[in-house]
Amino acid sequence: xxxxxxxxxxxxxxxxxxxxxxxxxxxxxxxxxxxxxxxxxxxxxxxxxxxxxxxxxxxxxxxxxxxxxxxxxxxxxxxxxxxxxxxxxxxxxxxxxxxxxxxxxxxxxxxxxxxxxxxxxxxxxxxxxxxxxxxxxxxxxxxxxxxxxxxxxxxxxxxxxxxxxxxxxxxx
Numbered sequence: 462x463x464x465x466x467x468x469x470x471x472x473x474x475x476x477x478x479x480x481x482x483x484x485x486x487x488x489x490x491x492x493x494x495x496x497x498x499x500x501x502x503x504x505x506x507x508x509x510x511x512x513x514x515x516x517x518x519x520x521x522x523x524x525x526x527x528x529x530x531x532x533x534x535x536x537x538x539x540x541x542x543x544x545x546x547x548x549x550x551x552x553x554x555x556x557x558x559x560x561x562x563x564x565x566x567x568x569x570x571x572x573x574x575x576x577x578x579x580x581x582x583x584x585x586x587x588x589x590x591x592x593x594x595x596x597x598x599x600x601x602x603x604x605x606x607x608x609x610x611x612x613x614x615x616x617x618x619x620x621x622x623x624x625x626x627x628x629x630x631x632x633x
Contacts, residue, residue: 471526477515478515478516479619483615514554518554526630553574590602592605604621
C-alpha cells in the first residue's frame with residue numbers, strides 16, 4: 462500500500478475544513494459580530510464569512526482526493542461527484558467573498574447557499590454510495606450519511622481526514 466503525499470495533504474485539509482466550520486458555527490451561536498458597535502449595513506459578521514470561505518477552500522482537496530480514491534473502481538460516478546461539487550464550492554467561495562466586501566448581501570444570495578448545502582449533501586450521499594459499493598473506507602456509508610446532514614459534516618471531515626492521513630485510503 463503506497464502512501465500518497467497528495468492524500469496526506471488532503472487529510473489535513475479535511476481536518477482544517479472541520480475546524481473552520483465548527484469555528485463558524487460557534488461564532489454564530491454566541492452572536493459574535495464586532496461590526497455591531499460601528500455603523501454598518503452588514504447584518505452578520507465578516508469573520509463568519511471568512512471561516513465559511515476557508516471551510517469550502519479546504520474541502521476542495523478532499524473532493525479531489527476522494528475522486529482519486531474512487532476513480533479506479535467507479536470512473537463515471539467519481540467523475541460525476543467532482544463535477545457535482547467542485548463548481549458549487551467555487552461559487553460558494555466567490556459569493557462569501559462578495560459578502561465580505563459588501564458587493565452583495567446575504568438576503569440577495571441566501572437561496573444560493575441553500576442550494577449549495579443541498580448539493581453538498583447530495584455529494585456526500587454519492588460518496589456514501591461509492592464507499593458502500595467499494596467497501597472503502599470501512600463505515601463510509603454511515604459516516605457519509607452523517608456528513609450529509611451538514612450538522613454532522615465536521616465529524617465526517619475529521620474522520621475522512623484521519624483516514625487520509627493514516628494512508629488507509631489509497632489511489633491504487
